[in-house]
Amino acid sequence: MGSVTASTTAQPTLRVAAFCGSLRKDSWHRGLIRAAEELCEESIPGLRIDHVDISGLPMVNPDLETDGGEGFPPPVEALRERVRAADCFLFASPEYNYSVTASLKNALDWASRGKRNCWADRAAAIVCAGGDFGGARASLHLRQIGVFLDLHFINKPELHIRAFAEPPKFDEEGNLIDAVTRERLKKVLLSLQALALRLQHNKDD
DSSP, X not given: OOOSOOOOTXXXXXXXXXXXXXXXXXXXXXXXXXHHHHHHHHHOTTEEEEEOOOTTOOOOOGGGOBXXXXXXXXXXXXXXXXXXXXXXXXXEOOOBTTBOOHHHHHHHHHTTOSSOOTTTTEEEEEEEEESTTTTHHHHHHHHHHHHHHTEEEOOSSOXXXXXXXXXXXXXXXXXXXXXXXXXXXXXXXXXXXXXXXXXXHHHHO
């Protein structure tokens, strides 16, 4: 949807709220977010990754809401504040049963509750790692969820990693070690940056 290059001249720093759909400490998807952080620090001026931990969220339950559905438990309020403060989003999404994980769906639902959908009208990108299809079915389902949330996903490039293919893409601690995949991730981040800047420019016009 956006170009894979972005001008760095007088460019604002965009905050990328990053969400890992896996709760495993050594998850490949946590490794992808770490690699994104490193790439932004090393070679992508104007992007800063903010990894939002979703492991402590309660499951969505309207009984936990107060003030007519506008008050939320403290962990949920913290999530919603960080989503609202973000300029764009990066989802590192495993595939469970052809879909996104329950933990990621729970975070998506909490930040869309109440009168204000916190996700609306911002750019997003998805990166997945998995078996033969590299998490592509989870990516497709996340895009479908994003339609209602009013997210604008980049379409190119996509990053669906066949994690068991040779050469190895990750080490035993979930770190991304494949140089080719790292370069592909960089192109995703540049495309996300370009789309986020374009959406902001359109709002200002």
